[in-house]
Amino acid sequence: MTPETVESLLRARGLRVTPQRSLVFRLVRQLGAEHPSAESIHVRALRDMPSLSLRTVYTVLDELEEIGAVRSLEVGTGSKRFCVNPRRHHHLVCRRCGRISDVFVDVGPLEVPPDQRHGFLVTDHEVVFRGICAGCRS
Numbered sequence: 001m002t003p004e005t006v007e008s009l010l011r012a013r014g015l016r017v018t019p020q021r022s023l024v025f026r027l028v029r030q031l032g033a034e035h036p037s038a039e040s041i042h043v044r045a046l047r048d049m050p051s052l053s054l055r056t057v058y059t060v061l062d063e064l065e066e067i068g069a070v071r072s073l074e075v076g077t078g079s080k081r082f083c084v085n086p087r088r089h090h091h092l093v094c095r096r097c098g099r100i101s102d103v104f105v106d107v108g109p110l111e112v113p114p115d116q117r118h119g120f121l122v123t124d125h126e127v128v129f130r131g132i133c134a135g136c137r138s
Protein backbone atom coordinates (compact mmCIF):
# COMPACT_ATOMS: atom_id res chain seq x y z
CA MET A 1 0.00 0.00 0.00
CA THR A 2 1.39 3.41 -0.90
CA PRO A 3 1.89 6.16 1.71
CA GLU A 4 -0.72 8.24 -0.11
CA THR A 5 -3.27 5.44 0.12
CA VAL A 6 -2.56 4.97 3.82
CA GLU A 7 -2.94 8.70 4.41
CA SER A 8 -6.30 8.71 2.62
CA LEU A 9 -7.54 5.72 4.62
CA LEU A 10 -6.44 7.28 7.90
CA ARG A 11 -8.20 10.53 7.04
CA ALA A 12 -11.33 8.61 6.04
CA ARG A 13 -11.38 7.22 9.60
CA GLY A 14 -11.08 10.72 11.00
CA LEU A 15 -7.42 10.31 11.98
CA ARG A 16 -4.77 12.95 11.33
CA VAL A 17 -1.62 12.01 9.44
CA THR A 18 0.84 12.75 12.23
CA PRO A 19 4.63 12.52 12.07
CA GLN A 20 4.40 9.48 14.36
CA ARG A 21 1.98 7.64 12.06
CA SER A 22 4.05 8.52 9.01
CA LEU A 23 7.28 7.36 10.64
CA VAL A 24 5.87 4.04 11.86
CA PHE A 25 4.38 3.26 8.45
CA ARG A 26 7.63 4.19 6.68
CA LEU A 27 9.62 1.95 9.00
CA VAL A 28 7.28 -1.01 8.82
CA ARG A 29 7.55 -0.80 5.01
CA GLN A 30 11.36 -0.46 5.13
CA LEU A 31 11.69 -3.41 7.49
CA GLY A 32 8.91 -5.39 5.81
CA ALA A 33 11.00 -8.32 4.62
CA GLU A 34 12.05 -8.90 8.24
CA HIS A 35 8.45 -9.02 9.48
CA PRO A 36 9.39 -6.62 12.27
CA SER A 37 8.03 -6.59 15.79
CA ALA A 38 6.68 -3.41 17.36
CA GLU A 39 9.77 -3.39 19.54
CA SER A 40 12.18 -3.46 16.59
CA ILE A 41 10.21 -0.70 14.86
CA HIS A 42 10.35 1.32 18.09
CA VAL A 43 14.13 0.92 18.44
CA ARG A 44 14.62 2.10 14.87
CA ALA A 45 12.10 4.94 15.24
CA LEU A 46 13.91 6.36 18.27
CA ARG A 47 16.76 7.43 15.98
CA ASP A 48 14.41 9.85 14.21
CA MET A 49 11.98 10.63 17.02
CA PRO A 50 13.49 10.08 20.50
CA SER A 51 10.24 10.94 22.28
CA LEU A 52 8.18 8.23 20.51
CA SER A 53 6.82 5.69 23.01
CA LEU A 54 6.45 1.98 22.42
CA ARG A 55 2.76 2.37 23.29
CA THR A 56 2.36 4.85 20.40
CA VAL A 57 4.06 2.39 18.03
CA TYR A 58 1.59 -0.32 19.07
CA THR A 59 -1.33 2.08 18.66
CA VAL A 60 -0.23 3.12 15.17
CA LEU A 61 0.33 -0.51 14.15
CA ASP A 62 -3.19 -1.36 15.35
CA GLU A 63 -4.56 1.54 13.27
CA LEU A 64 -2.57 0.39 10.24
CA GLU A 65 -3.95 -3.12 10.68
CA GLU A 66 -7.51 -1.79 10.89
CA ILE A 67 -7.13 -0.07 7.50
CA GLY A 68 -5.44 -3.11 5.93
CA ALA A 69 -1.97 -1.58 5.54
CA VAL A 70 -0.32 -4.26 7.71
CA ARG A 71 -1.24 -7.67 9.05
CA SER A 72 -0.19 -8.88 12.47
CA LEU A 73 1.29 -12.35 12.80
CA GLU A 74 1.47 -14.65 15.78
CA VAL A 75 4.03 -17.22 14.67
CA GLY A 76 5.47 -18.36 17.98
CA THR A 77 8.59 -16.17 18.02
CA GLY A 78 7.68 -14.52 21.32
CA SER A 79 6.26 -11.28 19.96
CA LYS A 80 3.66 -10.18 17.47
CA ARG A 81 5.23 -9.52 14.08
CA PHE A 82 3.92 -7.39 11.22
CA CYS A 83 3.63 -8.18 7.51
CA VAL A 84 3.12 -5.56 4.79
CA ASN A 85 2.69 -7.98 1.89
CA PRO A 86 -0.98 -7.66 0.81
CA ARG A 87 -1.00 -10.83 -1.32
CA ARG A 88 -2.45 -13.98 0.22
CA HIS A 89 0.49 -16.02 1.50
CA HIS A 90 1.89 -18.11 4.32
CA HIS A 91 5.15 -17.97 6.27
CA LEU A 92 8.35 -19.90 6.91
CA VAL A 93 9.79 -19.53 10.42
CA CYS A 94 13.32 -20.57 11.37
CA ARG A 95 13.38 -22.37 14.72
CA ARG A 96 16.94 -21.20 15.43
CA CYS A 97 17.10 -17.51 14.51
CA GLY A 98 13.38 -16.67 14.33
CA ARG A 99 13.63 -15.32 10.79
CA ILE A 100 10.26 -15.14 9.01
CA SER A 101 9.90 -15.36 5.24
CA ASP A 102 6.89 -15.15 2.96
CA VAL A 103 6.04 -18.30 1.04
CA PHE A 104 3.45 -18.59 -1.71
CA VAL A 105 2.00 -22.09 -1.82
CA ASP A 106 -1.49 -23.38 -2.44
CA VAL A 107 -2.55 -25.40 0.57
CA GLY A 108 -6.09 -25.82 -0.70
CA PRO A 109 -9.24 -25.42 1.35
CA LEU A 110 -9.09 -26.54 4.99
CA GLU A 111 -12.08 -27.54 7.03
CA VAL A 112 -12.50 -28.39 10.67
CA PRO A 113 -13.99 -31.90 10.94
CA PRO A 114 -17.71 -31.68 11.82
CA ASP A 115 -17.22 -33.44 15.17
CA GLN A 116 -14.73 -30.73 16.24
CA ARG A 117 -16.61 -27.61 15.07
CA HIS A 118 -18.86 -27.03 18.06
CA GLY A 119 -20.65 -24.36 16.04
CA PHE A 120 -17.38 -22.79 14.85
CA LEU A 121 -17.30 -21.52 11.26
CA VAL A 122 -13.81 -21.34 9.74
CA THR A 123 -13.53 -18.20 7.61
CA ASP A 124 -9.77 -18.01 7.07
CA HIS A 125 -6.57 -19.90 7.75
CA GLU A 126 -2.84 -19.33 7.68
CA VAL A 127 -0.13 -21.94 7.50
CA VAL A 128 3.20 -21.49 9.28
CA PHE A 129 6.00 -23.78 8.15
CA ARG A 130 8.74 -24.27 10.76
CA GLY A 131 12.25 -25.48 10.17
CA ILE A 132 15.85 -24.30 9.86
CA CYS A 133 16.76 -21.54 7.37
CA ALA A 134 19.68 -21.81 4.95
CA GLY A 135 21.70 -19.28 6.96
CA CYS A 136 21.41 -21.30 10.17
CA ARG A 137 22.18 -24.59 8.38
CA SER A 138 25.51 -23.21 7.07
